[in-house]
Amino acid sequence: MDFDALYRSQCAGCHSRDGRLAAARPLNDPTYLAFVDPTALRRVISEGVPGTSMPAFSQKRGGLLTDAQIDVLVDRLTEATPGVRIALKLPPYSAPLGDATRGAMVYQTFCSKCHGAEGRGGPNGQSIVDPAYLSLVSDQALRTAVVAGRIDLGMPDWRGYVPGRVMSPQEVSDVVAWLASQRPRQPRPSTP
Amino acid sequence: MLRQLQQIAQWFDDRLHLTKLFASTAGHRVPKSSGSWFYVFGSGTMLCLMLQLVTGTCLAFVYVPSADEAYTTLEYLTYEQPLGWYLRALHYWGSNFMLGIMSLHMAQVFLFGAYKYPRELTWITGVLLLFVTLGLAFTGQVMRFDQDAYWGLGIGTAIMGRVPVIGAQLVNLMLAGPIIAGETLSRFFTLHVFILPGTILALIGVHLRLVLTKGINEYPKPGVPVRRETYVEEYETLVEKEGVAFVPGAISKDLYFSAFVMLAIATCAAVFGPKGPEGVPDPTYIQTAPQPDFLFLWVYSVAALLPPYTETVVLLVGPAVGVLALLALPFISNTGEKSARRRPVAVLTVLVAFLGLGLLTWAGLTSPWSPHMQAWTSDPTPVAFVKGRSPLELQGALVLQNKQCRNCHALDGVGGHRGPDLSTVATRLTRDQLVRQVIQGGGNMPAYGKNLSPAEVDALVAFMMTLHPANELPARDATLSVRRSP
DSSP: OOHHHHHHHHTHHHHOSSSSSOSSOOTTOHHHHHHSOHHHHHHHHHHOOTTSSOOOOBGGGTOSBOHHHHHHHHHHHTOSOHHHHHHHTOOOSOOOOOOHHHHHHHHHHHTHHHHOTTSSBOSSOBOSOOHHHHHHSOHHHHHHHHHHOBGGGTBOOTTTSBTTBOOOHHHHHHHHHHHHTTSOOSOOOOOO | OHHHHHHHHHHHHHHHOHHHHHHHTTTOEEEGGGSSGGGOHHHHHHHHHHHHHHHHHHHHHHOOOSHHHHHHHHHHHHHTSTTHHHHHHHHHHHHHHHHHHHHHHHHHHHHTTTTSTTOHHHHHHHHHHHHHHHHHHHHHHHHTOSHHHHHHHHHHHHHHTTSTTTHHHHHHHHHTSSSOOHHHHHHHHHIIIIIHHHHHHHHHHHHHHHHHHHOOOOOOOTTOOBOTTTHHHHHHHHHHHHEEEIIIIIOHHHHHHHHHHHHHHHHHHHHHOOOOOOSOOOTTOOTTOOOOOGGGHHHHHHHHHSOHHHHHHHHHHHHHHHHHHHHHHHHHTOSBOOOGGGOHHHHHHHHHHHHHHHHHHHHHHHOTTSOOTTHHHHSOOOGGGTTTOOHHHHHHHHHHHHTTGGGTOEETTEEOOSSOOOTTHHHHOOHHHHHHHHHHOBTTBOOOGGGSOHHHHHHHHHHHHTOSOTTSOOOOGGGSOOOOOO
8 A cells, every 4th residue: 555645645635745835734744743643643544633624534433544544644654763753852742731821921932923912913923813713723733733833834843933942841731721721612513 | 607797797887888998998999010019118108107106105105205304214114114125126216217118118209200190299298298207206316315316406406596587586496495405305295296296197198098099100111101181091091901909909019018127127126226315415425426316417417518608508498499399399290201211310319319318427427527526635725825824714725625625616726626616716705605605505516504613614714715816806795796696
């Protein structure tokens, strides 16, 4: 089974074909690939991310891919040795939400110069607190965005927001909590 | 004993005139030459209709024509009721065979010149029977109320909606509302079970009456044209001289054929089973490549193959011309040669018609104009449409992928082509119109309604609002004429 063929027919629609610009994060970003946890990766591909536009691909969940095909995807995406992960001193892939109040301060330090004082958009970044936006992304997606950035969109990663100042794992969890706390409290729609 | 029985029979016959009835109907005299294998299709069609009435009545015992129960009752019939699946299969295959044999009947009548003087009205009622039967087949597929039915109906509505001025009202009349819903099903049920079968029985009454009064066409001989002045007389002498009673003289081949048809339907039903139901109608789930029933595939291809600017004209004028041509046929060629050997144009017409329908059906089965099923996962949102977009708009692009809009809509030329390319949609539609189009659908587009959360609609519309060339502003209400209703 050919990774490229699978990726092009199943993932490229949202995650981009050649890893340039895409609506969802391109999956060839080395920082992201070092960051992501293989178990989580397999779970996301098989089961999708409920409430978001990431569909479930496993046949058990009504998708089109067999377990063997999912293995091919996961194996290739996690080829980047765990060594990279340690060398980069990446924060852990997943962690519980931090403290939203502290997060607001973290936001001012690292993010406001681009996304504006309140997150509604600024000179170099647009609104990340739009209620509809926050309703459509998972907490993990926010965390991933903060740590791995979106190189394709011009969003730096956890080392690059303030020159010479790397975000600590706690700061990451806090700023994500701050963003998540602004999500409207409505029941998440269930996406099949 | 025998004598007594005979007397009793006599007594009844004196009162009921059964022998007379028989002599003037089943026992009426027909030209011997009409006891041919070519003449069996009429009775074959009739047999199918009988089968449909019986199986249909049985189905109606269980079927509930409401949006939430139709599908469940069909599943019950198919999987739980003993032999319920077979009943459904018989009804489905009976309908296919009925239309198939009917087309053969029609082709035969046409090729044998049987529509000519004095049997014009027989032909006209026949044409009406064809339309009613098509109507039954169409309303029948809606009874399944599954995805295929949904799409079949969607295409029907799309054609109706094109009628100028009263299009929207027509759609409303057909669907009992602007969109396909529970009310639609009740409406189609009434048509399928009361109105159309009633009409078909009445028409068959007239059709058969005409067969009796005007006689059945003799096997045409080349070089013996129909002349209005002499035909009736000639026919009468023919029947007198070498006529036979239809029963028992000419019916044997009909009976063989009927038996064969029954066997064929029973076999097809047993081997291939019933069609569907294939999934509850859900416009967001279109991976199964739903299509209208086989019989209507050619309409679907015509709709798909036509260049958009000709669609309205062709889809509205085409059927009207076709219907008129069929109805006018016996008056256009009222007399003259009957034999197919002397009527090359007629033979060619039949060949072209069958070939055309066949090719279009094939195109419908294979056409790239049916939704492009992989587009949503395989065709990336073009880079130019990602650049500079806000996080919300990016989510909108993702919803557009995930809800499989791309299977019908291209972005920058890439994607499905059932609906318009959305690359510049913001120059055509305002925000409100976009919301409306997504929620209510329209044209050949399904209504997404409850299948999108408010946040998804927000994101989707925010993204689509960015789809305009940099030098052109998005559409504003004041500058846009009122959009065609669904």
